[in-house]
Amino acid sequence: MHIIAKIFVGLVAVEHIYILWLEMFAWTTRGPKTFRSLKPELFVPTKALAANQGLYNGFLSAGLIWSLCIQDIAWSRNVAEFFLGCVITAGIYGAVTAQKSIFYIQALPALIALALVLFL
Numbered sequence: 001m002h003i004i005a006k007i008f009v010g011l012v013a014v015e016h017i018y019i020l021w022l023e024m025f026a027w028t029t030r031g032p033k034t035f036r037s038l039k040p041e042l043f044v045p046t047k048a049l050a051a052n053q054g055l056y057n058g059f060l061s062a063g064l065i066w067s068l069c070i071q072d073i074a075w076s077r078n079v080a081e082f083f084l085g086c087v088i089t090a091g092i093y094g095a096v097t098a099q100k101s102i103f104y105i106q107a108l109p110a111l112i113a114l115a116l117v118l119f120l
Contacts, residue, residue, distance in 0.1 A: 002120035009064050009080050009111035015109060016061035023054030034036060037099060051093055060087055084114040 022030055027050040028043045043050075061082035070076035093105025 002056065002116070005069055005080075005113065005116035005120045008109070008116050009068060009084070012084065012110050012113050013061045013064035013068075015106070016057045016064070016087070019106075020054045020058040020061065023050040023057065025054075027051065027054075035099075037107070078115050084110045084117065088114065 022034060028066050031043050031050065032038070032040050060083055063079065063086070067076050067080035067083060070079060087110035088107050091102055091105075091110060094106060095101075095103035
């Protein structure tokens with residue numbers, strides 16, 4: 001992969017590490033400030049659900065980081081394409097079902113990274 005593509009893949013991975021932290025460890029403290037569309041009283045009862053979502057975001061991040069560690073260029077690219085596709089799918093689904101801003105926060109950076117992986 002080209003260095004610019006790797007940088008963008010890395011940025012998407014870091015974003016998902018942040019989402020993991022937010023949903024797994026800061027749901028009841030930072031969550032209400034981040035997800036203002038949810039009622040504040042929902043954060044404590046949904047803590048386990050959010051942690052589960054955070055774990056999945058961690059898996060996405062791990063896959064993207066793994067793609068950066070693979071020496072074989074074709075294999076590295078294939079792994080990056082797969083995990084970026086997963087992020088894009090999750091971002092589009094989240095935008096349709098939960099909040100439109102999820103598209104811009106999650107799917108758009110992954111789309112840019114995927115375009116760079118494919119075309120550089």
